[in-house]
Amino acid sequence: MNVLDFLITPAEACKRTGPHDQIVFSSRVRLARNLKGLPFPGHAKKADRLKAFEALMPAVAGLPQMGEAPFAEAMDKLSAMDKQLLVERHLISREHAAKNAGSGFVLNQEETVCVMVNEEDHLRMQALRPGLQLKQAWLAIDAVDSSLQERVEVAYAERYGFLTACPTNLGTGIRVSAMLHLPGLVLAEQINQIIQAVNKLGLAVRGLYGEGTEALGNIFQVSNQMTLGESESDIVERLNKVLLQIIEHEENARLKQVAEKPKVVFNHIGRAYGVLSQSHSISSKETMNLLSLLRLGVDLGMFGPTPKSLVDELFLCSQPAHLQIGHPEKLDAEARDAFRADLLRQRMKAVPGPDHTKVASKPE
Amino acid sequence: MRCQVCKKAAATVHLTQIVENQVKKVDLCEACAKEKGVNDPTGFSLADLLLGLGAAQKMEEATTATGAEVVCPDCGFTQADFKKSGRLGCSKCYEVFADGLDALLKGMHKGTQHKGKVPPAVRRTADVRAKLTQIETDLKAAIAREDFEQAATLRDELKHAKKAAQEA
Numbered sequence: 090m091n092v093l094d095f096l097i098t099p100a101e102a103c104k105r106t107g108p109h110d111q112i113v114f115s116s117r118v119r120l121a122r123n124l125k126g127l128p129f130p131g132h133a134k135k136a137d138r139l140k141a142f143e144a145l146m147p148a149v150a151g152l153p154q155m156g157e158a159p160f161a162e163a164m165d166k167l168s169a170m171d172k173q174l175l176v177e178r179h180l181i182s183r184e185h186a187a188k189n190a191g192s193g194f195v196l197n198q199e200e201t202v203c204v205m206v207n208e209e210d211h212l213r214m215q216a217l218r219p220g221l222q223l224k225q226a227w228l229a230i231d232a233v234d235s236s237l238q239e240r241v242e243v244a245y246a247e248r249y250g251f252l253t254a255c256p257t258n259l260g261t262g263i264r265v266s267a268m269l270h271l272p273g274l275v276l277a278e279q280i281n282q283i284i285q286a287v288n289k290l291g292l293a294v295r296g297l298y299g300e301g302t303e304a305l306g307n308i309f310q311v312s313n314q315m316t317l318g319e320s321e322s323d324i325v326e327r328l329n330k331v332l333l334q335i336i337e338h339e340e341n342a343r344l345k346q347v348a349e350k351p352k353v354v355f356n357h358i359g360r361a362y363g364v365l366s367q368s369h370s371i372s373s374k375e376t377m378n379l380l381s382l383l384r385l386g387v388d389l390g391m392f393g394p395t396p397k398s399l400v401d402e403l404f405l406c407s408q409p410a411h412l413q414i415g416h417p418e419k420l421d422a423e424a425r426d427a428f429r430a431d432l433l434r435q436r437m438k439a440v441p442g443p444d445h446t447k448v449a450s451k452p453e
Numbered sequence: 454m455r456c457q458v459c460k461k462a463a464a465t466v467h468l469t470q471i472v473e474n475q476v477k478k479v480d481l482c483e484a485c486a487k488e489k490g491v492n493d494p495t496g497f498s499l500a501d502l503l504l505g506l507g508a509a510q511k512m513e514e515a516t517t518a519t520g521a522e523v524v525c526p527d528c529g530f531t532q533a534d535f536k537k538s539g540r541l542g543c544s545k546c547y548e549v550f551a552d553g554l555d556a557l558l559k560g561m562h563k564g565t566q567h568k569g570k571v572p573p574a575v576r577r578t579a580d581v582r583a584k585l586t587q588i589e590t591d592l593k594a595a596i597a598r599e600d601f602e603q604a605a606t607l608r609d610e611l612k613h614a615k616k617a618a619q620e621a
């Protein structure tokens with residue numbers, strides 16, 4: 090089946106809402122599992138990899154939690170473009186996109202549960218929710234895992250818990266994470282302090298896009314690092330507490346920037362609007378940074394009734410594979426930059442010019 | 454400052470983390486950071502990196518203390534493989550390399566004993582075992598107080614429970 094036909098449109102996907110979604114794009118919980126009696130995928134011979142693949146694909150696709158007619162396909166049956174689309178939607182890892190025969194991918198229609206088969210572990214199962222909903226995501230993936238374990242036997246030891254290829258995932262095999270938009274903390278130059286503080290709690294913070302410490306679009310991912318010696322609900326609870334604090338800091342930083350340096354904030358946002366709506370060639374990097382400012386402007390009330398879902402949709406649609414949709418010939422970087430600008434100019438027509446007088450000037 | 458992985462290029466990516474009051478630092482060049490997946494949201498964790506650097510040595514020291522090279526009998530994995538990939542080969546590897554792993558896990562996680570979810574089947578077995586123990590205790594108590602009617606009931610119950618446990 091064609092990935093594009095199955096996937097929810099970007100417009101629809103971005104309309105989903107959840108608690109704190111001004112700052113938290115999405116919450117996800119991932120579990121790593123392996124089959125009992127078979128070597129881990131990275132060290133398995135082809136025959137063993139296929140054995141795992143053949144046992145797991147129908148077992149996963151047939152789970153009640155995967156609903157009616159889920160998407161289930163072998164990685165070698167997907168085109169490079171399909172794989173890239175899935176990466177841009179955060180449904181598979183880059184590593185998994187590089188996999189071929191013997192690896193697979195299963196996704197339910199609502200796009201709330203996805204499973205990678207034969208990634209680094211036999212199973213990487215994820216539940217996704219919009220906004221801050223870590224507990225809901227954990228409960229959802231826990232149910233998937235429990236019903237799958239009625240069908241296949243997984244590698245488990247009393248001492249070490251669920252056994253994973255990498256010792257960093259051992260025990261619960263859980264990775265709880267949230268994707269955050271933190272333009273306020275970046276503008277206020279407080280982001281590094283926050284990152285250090287969060288690191289001290291044994292949690293990881295990193296830019297979702299971009300090289301090194303640079304975070305394109307001011308988008309950050311916070312996740313747990315430790316998986317052994319602590320229960321899943323404790324990990325979820327701890328991360329949730331930290332996220333609520335980050336949200337508070339981000340809200341305060343925005344209010345403070347607007348109160349103390351309104352010209353700087355309005356200047357950034359106004360220029361972002363200008364470039365996004367008037368350029369004829371624009372890189373992915375510049376686009377993400379400007380869209381971040383546009384989203385901040387929407388949150389501050391500068392763009393009237395413009396929904397932030399429009400900005401989120403543009404984030405998604407300006408990624409390389411999404412731009413490629415509808416173009417049979419492979420676009421090079423130059424052509425993509427032109428098409429990206431065309432798309433932005435077209436869609437920005439729906440956004441009224443920025444009005445800074447609509448911004449509440451004093452923190453309540 | 455040199456990159457800790459290739460030991461050639463200048464380190465431009467610096468990562469710090471404090472786990473259990475231990476400061477851990479990694480300095481990498483742009484190329485190695487990329488290769489190690491530092492920029493990949495789904496692939497990277499600092500522990501992963503550390504694993505590829507110092508921790509593998511710790512494990513090697515622990516396992517070579519016994520002399521001979523340790524090889525996993527199930528999958529043929531060796532310490533050299535671990536050092537190269539930072540991954541293990543199969544479930545059995547966790548038993549084979551247990552001595553070295555413990556030191557490594559201590560620095561990486563909150564503890565070395567799993568405290569999370571138990572597979573449903575394992576939990577059920579444990580429940581059955583707990584039930585058997587309970588009946589046996591009750592039975593002994595009934596016999597001690599010479600309540601033979603109760604003891605007979607419990608004996609039947611025990612027989613059924615044992616049979617059910619075997620069939621499960």
Ligand SMILES: [Zn+2]
Nearest residue numbers: 456459482485
């Ligand atoms: Zn290097």
Ligand SMILES: [Zn+2]
Nearest residue numbers: 525528543546
């Ligand atoms: Zn092994």
